[in-house]
Amino acid sequence: MPSPLLVLAIASLVNSSAALDNTFTPNCTLPLRGTIFVSGPTTRGTLTILWQCVSIILLCTWNIQHLNIPASRPETRSRMKRLWWAILDSRTKAKWMVLTILAPEYLLGKALGERMAAVHGYMHRQRGSDTVTEWDSTHAYYANMGGFILDFTKIIAESRSNNQTSPSMPDDPQSATMEVLRRPSETSIEMEALHISAIQRPLLSDDDDSSSNWAAAASEPLQGLNLEVSAFELEIDLFLSEHMDIGASQKTNLLALKQKAWALTTEQLGYALASRLISEMPKVSTKSLNKLGTADNLVKVITVIKVSWLIIQLIARRVAHLPSTQLEIATLAFSVMSIITYILYWGSPQGVQTVCIIEAARLPEQHDFGYLAEYGPTYTWTLGRNRGMLDGEYGFVPIPNDASFWSSETKFWIRRLVGWDLNLVQGAVYGGIAFGGLHCLAWDFEFPTPQDALTWKVCAILTISLPFPFAQFLLLWKRISEGCNRHLYRPYYPDDSREGLRRTIGIILIWVFIVPYILARLFILVEIFRTLFYQPPEVFINTWSGKFPGWG
DSSP states (O other), X not given: OOXXXXXXXXXHHHXXXXXXXXXOOOOOOOOOTTOOOOOXXXXXXXXXXXXXXXXXXXXXXXXXXXXXXXXXXXXXXXXXXXXXXXXXXXXXXXXXXXXXXXXXXXXXHHHHHHHHHHHHXXXXXXXXXXXXXXXXXXXXXXXXXXXXXXXXXXXXXXXXXXXXHOSSOOSSHHHHHHHHHOOOOSTTSOGGGOSTTOOSSOSOOSOOOHHHHHHHHHHTTTTTOOOOSOTTHHHHHHHHHHOTTOOHHHHHHHHHTTSSEEEOOHHXXXXXXXXXSSSSOOOOOHHHHHHTOOOOXXXXXXXXXXXXXXXXXXXHHHHTTOXXXXXXXXXXXXXXXXXXXXXXXTTOOXXXXXXEEEEOSSOOOHHHHHHHHHHSOEESOOTTGGGSOOOOTTSSOOOOTTEEOOOSHHHHHHHHHHSSOHHHHHHXXXXXXXXXXXXXXXXXXXXXXXXXXXXXXXXXXXXXHSHHHHHHHHHXXXXXXXXXXXXXXXXXXXXXXXXXXXXXXXXXXXIIIIHHHHHHHHHHHHHHHHGGGSOOGGGGBOOGGGGSOOOO
């Protein structure tokens, strides 16, 4: 039996095809010879409205992405391979663009969480630093996107060399190694003069002899860097065997620490400094970090112009008592969400492909893994991540794009309880309410049938009213799930009573909140295009804006 959604889609296509039979082509007279200026037409077409709105939605959802630094590709001279890798790398941004179209409130919540984490990280570093290291929210953003890489390649090579040359072992060989290795790092020099700052090239060498390559790497930007994977696999496995009740996000963070190089967040860097894993925070200027971004400013300017033009047109039509289309209202909602999201991302580098390598001052101990896993990010989706290692071909595990970071001591404990960042949830809830509320601007618009108008109103109300109670049940479900997961490995909890409560709340979440919300959003998404074929004639009357060049 076909699903109602499939029937709705087929019916929409059939009705749209029938509507195309009733087309209208404006017939304007040509100007007389010698005319020096011809104003714009007094009407606008269906495709004009469609292209103007779709282009704005695509530009907003594509240009607003602030993704983390991805893993670098190995060096190659093959143009076809580089082209193919570029296509593969673009899939991540395309995936997040589609997610933004389907759920723009999630990206707004993510931006709010990253903003609060960057501000907290900046203020925390300023209070806890006794040096004159320049550190602001841009540094915190850069760290949380995986820009600062703690590398153990050199210290491991030196440790192995010392073990091979020493005929006898001291009483405490690890502490003896620490004393030798605790020396000032080279990060006090400006980033442009550092070999570690380089940047924008693969982090992997084809040669496996990392110790012999390091001397060349010190004088040439990371050319000799060869990061072996699973450097601390035994230590991590031992830690996991002794702490089997840790959360899923913490386990994911531990798996990333198996490598010889770690992408550390702001809070993890703070712990690394306090525990002397690094000698000092990297001294990199804000100007240098901003130069690393590869965002296209021209595309941003075009997006701003198109969004501004849409708002001007909607205001002009409202003043002239001319109706607008549901698609234009939906485009306005996407534009507002994108503007708020971009404001929250203000100061964050965009499109960064560059990392800064920091040499480790000592080898990690077992307790370091626990603290770094706890101070690390949490993730929106953890199912399946713990079943296998992430690809370690490039030496370090990049910070995933769905990572969220702690932004205060209080919210850190809340995050420990529920496994998610509270700022992300709050931003997504408020964003969903605002996004649904903007669709209410089409409350009195003309629809193909009265049933369409009623369904639009119901769906708009659902998108406004469901996010807040959904968030409450979701946090409760996450809290119970974290507790249940922590008891799965304990033999004396064979029948945890909370498992039944978790399933009950999960069923409520799915059938009371998630399914109605998704159906409401899908109906609105289909209806904004379907209603474009059933507009009153006044919709196609152009305002004074038609006399100016179109930005679509």
